[in-house]
Amino acid sequence: MRDVYINAAGAHLPGEAVGNDRMAAILGEIDDQSQRLGRLILRQNRIEQRYYAMNYRGEALDTNAGMAAKAARAAVDTSELDLSDIDYLATGTTQGDLLVPGHASAVHGALGTGPLEIASFQSVCASSMMAAKSAWMALKCGEAEAALVTGSEMSSRWFRPGFYRPALDRLGNRDTRMAAEFLRWTLSDGGGALVMQPRPRRRGPSFRVDWIKLVSLADRFDVCMHAGIAHEDRHEPVRCWSHNEAGPQGAAADGAIMLMQDMMLLKRIIRGWVGEYLALIDRGAIVPGDVDHVLCHYSAHSLREEIIKLMTAAGAMIDEEKWFTNLYTKGNTGSAAFFIMLEEFMARGGYRPGEKILCVVPESGRAVISFMMLTVEEA
Incomplete structure (x- = not known):
């Protein structure tokens, strides 16, 4: 089995940076x-700016697939390859531009490359790591020679008033309203991409992928972040939007089209995530003292504080000075967020050959947690 390396990363953030004071004007x-809940949520997530593929008239400036393709081209441009060298494309997203066909087909079409193998992963944030693992495995076993991996989101389209107004009568309960508002004031748009190969770069640093672990805890937790089912019906999966006798309009009136986040359940799920981290320590896969850098995706600063509190209580905290994030300046871009973070980390430098980088991407959808360990190698 071959070693696999991340040799380049790319990012695409649409339009201009949007400060907190301009969010409502665009969404x-x-x-x-x-508006009141938005101010509360912004104090919790501490995001100062983000990017939207939408203008002040509510018109789309790009597509999900378009942003993924732009990030992919940016990654290839900083690699030692041409687009024609890519023979495997894996994509992750929460929801593609179309219900059918898959997102990878749309990204391949936007890239305009020749025939290649594709794989679509649809989940939430961890879909990026699912895509990365599929590419890692294809390269490791010799099924591919050069892989592109993308994560991308166009979350802003979920947050236009028309997605909420048909079901405003269902948002009288404050917990339900918070579930509907949290993501509106937290998520934003963008694309990120990686180039992976079974050999390091000839010039400059590469990150060897030592291992990738991903665990679903859906057997232990109900749906937490969701769209397609009314919030009060989320314990009954058979009540999905497509089963509504009144069609899509009836589903919208039931609140099933809104993107929701159960904040109380999320706090319980965090304990499950930390439990999986501790299990990897017990197995020797992670030695906290040997980790030189931590790239951990989280949706809000308040959730980072909760994670750190639990890790510290368990005696397994990695020095907070080793943590890197760009959440506050690039926003929470869901499945794109980790790749956008890694792209900035790679570009900034400050790492040395032999150093270990622990990457953590949790997902609240129905409790997924993923980890990746990288080792810095210099050509």
Whole structure:
């Protein structure tokens, strides 16, 4: 089995940076309660700016696949390859531009490369790591020679007032309203990409992928982040939007089209994530003292604080000075966030050959946690 390396990364953030004071002007205003909750949520997530593939008239400036393709081209441009060298494409996203066909087909079409193998992964944040693992395995066993991996989101389209107004009567309960508003004031748009190969770069640093672990805890937790089912019906999966007798309009009136986040359940799920981290320590896969850098995706600063509190209580904390994030300046871009973070980390430098980089991508959808260990290698 061959070693596999991340040899380049790319990112695409659409438009101009949007500060907190301009969010409502782009997403659209729902009502005064939405504005009040938005200010509370922004204090919790501490995101200062983000990017939207949408203008002030609510018009789309790009597509999910388009942003993935732009990030992919940026990654290839900084690699030692041409697009024609890529023979494997794996994509991750929460929801592609179309219900059918898969997102990887759309990204391949936007790239315009020749025939290649594709794989689509649809989940939430961890879909990026699912895509990365598929590429890692294909390269490791000799099924591919050069892989592109993308994560991309166009979350802003979920947050226009029209997605909420048909079901405003269902948002009278404050917990339900918070579940509907949290992601509206937290998620944003963008694309990220990696180039992976079974050999390091000839010039400059590469990151060897030592291992990737991904665990679903869906057997232990209900749906936490969701769209396609009314919030109060999320314990009954048979009640999905497509089963509504009144069609899509009826599903919208039931609140099934809104993107929701159960904050109380999320706090319980965090304990499950930390439990999987501790299990990897017990197995010797992670030695906290040997980790030189931590790239951990999290949706809000308040959740970072909760994770650190639990790791510290367990005696397994990695020095916080080793943690890197760009959440506060690039926003939470879901499945794209980790790749956008890694791209900035690679470009900044400050790492040395032999150093270990622990990458952590949790997902609240239905409790997924993923880890990747990298080792810095210099050509």
